[in-house]
Amino acid sequence: MRRFFYASSNDTNTPFPKLSTLPMGASVELTDSIVHHWCRVLRANIGDQGILFDGFGGEYQVQLQAISKKNATATLLTRSEDDRSASVLTKIALVMSRGERMDYAIQKSTELGVTAIQLLSSHHGEVNLKPAQVEKKLAHWQQVAIAACEQCGLNRPPLILAPLSIDDWLLNIAASEKLNEKEMVVSPIVAELSQDSYYQVLQQPADLRLQLSVPAAGQPLRPETLSIALKRDKPYVELLIGPEGGLSNDERAQAQAMGFAPWQIGHRVLRTETAPVVALATLHALRY
Template sequence: MSRRFFDPQPFQAGQPIALGTGASQHIGRVLRMAPGDAVTLFNGSGGEWNAVIKAVDKKSVTVTPTVFIDRDRVPPLPVVLGLPLIKGERMDYAIQKATELGVAEIHLLETSRTEVRLKGDRESKKREHWHQVIVSACEQCGLNRPPRLAGIDTLAAFIDQASGLRLVAHPGEAPLGATALRGTERITLLTGPEGGFAPDELDAALTAGFQPFALGERVLRAETAPVALLAALWTLLDQ
């Protein structure tokens, strides 16, 4: 299998095209690939392209797309993840793994117990970094439609706009039953911040129709919960 690269521009069979800075630097400077090497390209609009490197220079890489493959590898249901901000590299981990597990959207949230507060330039730089985490995860795992990364919002706003089957992770609750997802066309999954939800926040989610559930009696870390719960949801869909 050839190396995969994301580049958000249209491709056309047989038409050479210069890749953007990110893909070009990865191919030319990091991997030191050469003309004639095969690559796979995706632009986020669906499907992927087989392509061949035509030229490599100091600033750009030119490729020739050859065959389009209509394959996305997305899960059977769209899942919107409400993910409270987490300190340090653990946020990278949560976003990376949620992407690998096929979420459709990731909404970054502030809660009363969220210790990370981002504003202005710092928020912009972090969002750019997390977008690259998503892109790298897609390149690695085979997804051709990177999940949408929504801006930082309040928990109340996220709860208010939630749709479909609404689930909230909460320690001590029962797991979902095998029939919980039948007839569902969309899932909104809300996981807790470091320190958990404040009582009034959980009450607001429940009042808005969120169904609480957990995986056993253990309290999962903020970066572990979305990964474990997404895996559990896909397992239930297969039953």
């Protein structure tokens, strides 16, 4: 059965209601993106059934009720409380890479249950977005994450956070810890969702901070604190992953000063789009 993200925040002037505020049997106006994908691209017919999720928890089985040229409505049939979120909450601070490699990293991280991805630029990074490019790229990468959720069954999309230089990001961490607050800048499609209580852990200091590092002689493969943190009820881990050329010496030192312990996974050098997948899979394996 096809799954679709029902965004209460959207590119129209009329916000859509949260699905949880509607009774079963209610008629729901579908968002433009769902109408386009389900009714036009997939050529759905009245009576066809699908799944909607809005990111606030759970999912809803619906049946197409009416289709017109520009609009469509569906009837809410049942609600399922299935969450499928990972037991380890994770934020990956990922230096941006070009083209399909970045899409791949976001897509696969989503499938592995990442909670948020902080986009970064760095001294050795390939991508430095101009201010005029940020909104478009942020929307694109958020849609990549949402599409991965629709495919894999995750009902809470990861937040893709607007890009910062790694220097500014580390400074913001230091400042927010003193003020006990952080600002999350996201695409408008998830702006309301980012205020939900589920994502509030992202406002707090992580239980563990790790920077994926190039294998080095004499460096422990795994920080001792990792197994301790993963024994918590709902651990929150931040991961810093550098670009293809690696972080600079200054960036590594700054990150370590902010508590990001070096973590090398195995004895090989991972590509920047592979590292998030391996790191998340390893965390979940160690958790269980």
